[in-house]
Amino acid sequence: xxxxxxxxxxxxxxxxxxxxxxxxxxVIGLSFSIGMGITTLLAPWGGSIADQYELRKPHKGRAQILxxxxxxxxxxxxxxxxxxxxxxxxxxxxxxxxxxxRMVFAVAFSxxxxxxxxxxxAHLEANNNSNNNVRHTSYLQKRKNHNGxxxxxxxxxxxxxxxxSASYGQERLHGAIWWAIANLALGxxxxxxxxxxxxxxxxxxxxxxxxxxxxxxxxxxxxxQLPEIYPTTINNTYTNKNSYQRNDDKEVSATEKGxxxxxxxxxxxxxxxxxxxxxxxxxxxxxxxxxxxxxYGCTFLIFLSCLRVGTSVVDQMAxxxxxxxxxxxxxxSITVVLTVLFEIPIFHLAPKLxxxxxxxxxxxxAGIAYVTRVVGYTLVPKGQMGIILLLExxxxxxxxxxxxSSVEFASRLMPTGYESSGQGLxxxxxxxxxxxxxxxxxxxxxxxxxxxxxxxLALVVFLGMLIFVIGSIIRKQKQQTQLLSSLSPxxxxxxxxxKKEVMPAKCCDNNDEANDSIMNGCSGETSRLMTEKQGKLYx
Numbered sequence: 001x002x003x004x005x006x007x008x009x010x011x012x013x014x015x016x017x018x019x020x021x022x023x024x025x026x027v028i029g030l031s032f033s034i035g036m037g038i039t040t041l042l043a044p045w046g047g048s049i050a051d052q053y054e055l056r057k058p059h060k061g062r063a064q065i066l067x068x069x070x071x072x073x074x075x076x077x078x079x080x081x082x083x084x085x086x087x088x089x090x091x092x093x094x095x096x097x098x099x100x101x102r103m104v105f106a107v108a109f110s111x112x113x114x115x116x117x118x119x120x121x122a123h124l125e126a127n128n129n130s131n132n133n134v135r136h137t138s139y140l141q142k143r144k145n146h147n148g149x150x151x152x153x154x155x156x157x158x159x160x161x162x163x164x165s166a167s168y169g170q171e172r173l174h175g176a177i178w179w180a181i182a183n184l185a186l187g188x189x190x191x192x193x194x195x196x197x198x199x200x201x202x203x204x205x206x207x208x209x210x211x212x213x214x215x216x217x218x219x220x221x222x223x224x225q226l227p228e229i230y231p232t233t234i235n236n237t238y239t240n241k242n243s244y245q246r247n248d249d250k251e252v253s254a255t256e257k258g259x260x261x262x263x264x265x266x267x268x269x270x271x272x273x274x275x276x277x278x279x280x281x282x283x284x285x286x287x288x289x290x291x292x293x294x295x296y297g298c299t300f301l302i303f304l305s306c307l308r309v310g311t312s313v314v315d316q317m318a319x320x321x322x323x324x325x326x327x328x329x330x331x332x333s334i335t336v337v338l339t340v341l342f343e344i345p346i347f348h349l350a351p352k353l354x355x356x357x358x359x360x361x362x363x364x365x366a367g368i369a370y371v372t373r374v375v376g377y378t379l380v381p382k383g384q385m386g387i388i389l390l391l392e393x394x395x396x397x398x399x400x401x402x403x404x405s406s407v408e409f410a411s412r413l414m415p416t417g418y419e420s421s422g423q424g425l426x427x428x429x430x431x432x433x434x435x436x437x438x439x440x441x442x443x444x445x446x447x448x449x450x451x452x453x454x455x456x457l458a459l460v461v462f463l464g465m466l467i468f469v470i471g472s473i474i475r476k477q478k479q480q481t482q483l484l485s486s487l488s489p490x491x492x493x494x495x496x497x498x499k500k501e502v503m504p505a506k507c508c509d510n511n512d513e514a515n516d517s518i519m520n521g522c523s524g525e526t527s528r529l530m531t532e533k534q535g536k537l538y539x
Contacts, residue, residue, distance in 0.1 A: 001175035002182035003070060003205035006198060007077040008109065009179070010336065011186060011329070013317045019195040020080060020098035025320060029442010031099055032316050033435045035106035040431025042110035044284060047424025050115040051417065052281075054122075059220035062119045067213045069111030074206040076105045081199045110427075117423040120171050121411055172403065173347035180340035187333025287421055290413040291429075295478075296360070297413075299471030301429045303363060304406055306464025308433030310370055310457040311398060313441035321377065321450045327385045335392040342396030350404040359405035360472060366402035367465040369394040371458045378451040406430070 005011075016022045016031065046065070054061035079101055083092035091097055182205070189197045291297050319332050346353070353362060373394035380387045406426055414422035437457065444453040 002178040003074070003202070003209050004112070005179045005182040005336075006186065006201045006205055007073055008105070009183065010315060010319050010332070011183070011190065011198070013320050014323065014329075015080075015195050015198060016098065016102075017320070019198075021093060021095055022098070023095075025317070025442045025446040027095065027099075027442075028320070029317065029438050029440075029445070031102045032312075033439035033442070035102050035109075036312070036431050036435040036438055038103060038106035039110045040428055040435060042107060043114045043427035043431065044421065044424035046110040047114040047118055047421045047427075048284060050111070050118060051421050055417070060217040062115050062122070063213050063217045063220075065111055066115045066119065067210060069108045069115065070206060070209045070213075073105055073108035073112065074202055076101050076108060077202050078199060081196070084196065114424040114427050117407060118421075121407075121423075124171065125416070172350075173344045176340045176343040176347060176400075180337045183333045183336040187328075187330045190329040282415060282418060284421070284425075287414065287418060287425055291410065291425060295471055295475045297409075299468045300360065300363065300409060303367065303464040303468035304402070305429050305433035306460050306467075307363070307367055307370065307398075307402060308430045309437035309440075309464075310374065310461040311402070312434035312437040313453070313457060314370075314374070314395065316438060317441060317445070320445070321454075322385065322388065324382070324450055325380060325385055325388065326383050327388070331385050331389075335389060338389060338392045339396040339399070342393040343400040346397065346400035347404065350400075353401075354404065354408050359409045360468070362401040362405035364465060364469065366398045366405070367461055369397040369401070370461050371465075373398070374454040374458045377454045 013028055013032075016028050022028045022031065046069075050062045050065040052061075053065055057064070080098060083089075086092055182201070186198070186201055189201075291301060318335075319327075319329075322332050322335070373391050376391045377388070380391075407423070410422040410426040437460075441453055441457065444456065
C-alpha cells in the first residue's frame with residue numbers, strides 16, 4: 001500500500017498536471033477513467049489467472065502474479081522520468097507518451113489489488129482451518145429445502161467473528177497505516193524538491209514490496225505441513241446441501257446452527273444447479289450470477305457502483321481541489337493521515353460490526369458519510385483548509401465501511417478457491433462506477449468548477465443509496481410473504497393443536513361456527529389470541 005500510494009495514490013493527479021504536462025482537468029480525468037476501464041475489464045481475469053496459478057503452484061502462485069504486477073507497474077511509472085534523462089527528445093514530454101504509460105499501468109494494476117485481496121482471504125481462511133474453526137460456507141450450502149424456505153448454512157454466532165472475510169478488515173488496517181506513512185513522508189518532500197522525488201520513492205517502495213512478497217512465499221513454503229488451502233479439485237468444496245461437515249467429521253444439520261445478520265440476504269440464486277462430478281472449474285459466468293442474481297445483490301452492486309462514482313473523484317482528484325483552495329502538499333498529506341486514523345478502528349472492529357449489522361448497513365453508513373463530506377467541501381472558502389481537515393475523517397469512515405462490507409459481500413458468495421475471482425468480479429462493478437465518475441468528474445470540474453461537481457456527485461451517491469434501501473425493504477416484505485405462504489398448508493394442524501388452549505369455549509354459538517371461526521377468523525378475544533400465537537410462530 002505504500003507502493004500504491006506513490007505510483008497510483010492521491011498525489012497522482014497533481015503529478016500528471018505538473019510532471020506529465022496534462023494542461024486541464026478533463027484530460028486528467030479522462031486518463032484516470034480509461035485506465036480504470038482497462039482495470040475493470042481485466043481485474044476479473046487477473047484474479048482468475050491468479051487463482052488457477054495458485055492451484056498449479058500452491059502457496060506461491062498468487063504471490064508471483066502479484067510480484068509481476070508490482071514490477072510492471074513500477075517500470076511503467078519510472079518511464080515518466082525519461083524526459084529528465086533525455087530532455088532533447090520532445091516525445092518524452094508529450095501528453096501522448098504519458099497518457100499511454102497510464103494505460104499500461106492500468107494493466108499492471110489489474111494484477112495487484114484483486115490478487116492481494118485474494119491472498120489475504122485465502123491466508124486468513126487457512127489460519128482459521130489450522131485453528132480447527134469451521135470452514136466458511138460455500139455457495140452450495142445455501143439452498144432451498146422442499147418447502148421453498150431457504151436454509152441458512154452459516155456459522156454459529158460464536159465462530160462467525162473468526163470468519164476469514166470478516167477478519168479481512170483487521171488485516172487491511174495495516175495497509176491503511178502504510179498508506180498514511182508513505183503520504184506523510186511524501187508530502188513535505190514534494191513541497192521542497194518537487195515531483196521528481198516520487199521516482200526515488202517509487203524505487204524504494206518497489207524493492208520493499210519484492211522483499212515482503214519473497215518473505216511471505218518462503219514462510220508459506222515452510223508451513224506447507226498445514227492443511228491445504230484448497231482441495232485438489234474444486235468439486236471437493238461442494239458439500240451436501242442439507243448438512244455441512246465439522247472438523248471432527250460430525251455432520252450437523254443447518255437448523256442446528258446459528259444465524260448472523262444478512263445471512264438471509266446474501267444468497268446466490270437458487271436456480272443455479274450443482275455441477276456434476278466432472279466439473280473442474282466454476283465458469284466466470286456462474287460466479288457473475290452469484291453476485292447479480294438476487295434483488296439484494298443487484299441493488300447492493302448498484303449502490304456500490306454509485307458510491308464509487310463519487311469516491312473515485314475524491315481518491316484521484318481531491319488534491320486538485322485542495323490546490324484550488326491554496327493548500328500545500330504537506331497539508332494534503334495530513335488529510336490522508338486523518339483519514340487513516342478513522343479507518344484503523346473501523347477495520348479493527350470490522351468483524352464485530354459485520355456480525356451485528358451486516359454488509360448492507362455498513363455500506364449505507366459509508367454513503368451517508370460521503371454525502372455529508374462532499375457537501376461540506378462545497379462550502380469551504382479558499383484559504384480555509386482547516387475546515388477540510390475537520391471533514392476528512394469522514395472519508396476514513398466511507399472507505400473503511402465500504403471496503404469491509406464489499407469484500408465480505410463478495411466473499412460470502414464465492415466457493416472456496418475463488419477468492420481472487422470474486423474480488424475481481426467485485427472490481428468489475430466498482431470499476432464501472434470509478435470509470436464513469438472520473439470521466440464525468442474531470443469534465444465537470446473543468447467546465448462547471450469543483451463545487452458544482454461535488455454537489456452532483458453527492459446526489460448520485462444519495463440516489464444509489466435510496467435504490468438499495470428500497471430494494472432491501474421490498475426484499476424483506478417479499479421474504480415474509482413467502483414464509484407465510486410456505487407455512488400455510490400446516491395452519492389447520494397448528495390451529496387445531498392450539499384450539500383448546502387459545503379459544504374460549506363460547507366464542508361462537510355452536511361447534512360448526514367454532515370450526516368456521518378457526519379457519520376464517522372470528523371476532524373478539526379468540527381472533528386476537530390466534531393472531532398473536534400465529535404471529536409468534538411466523539416471526
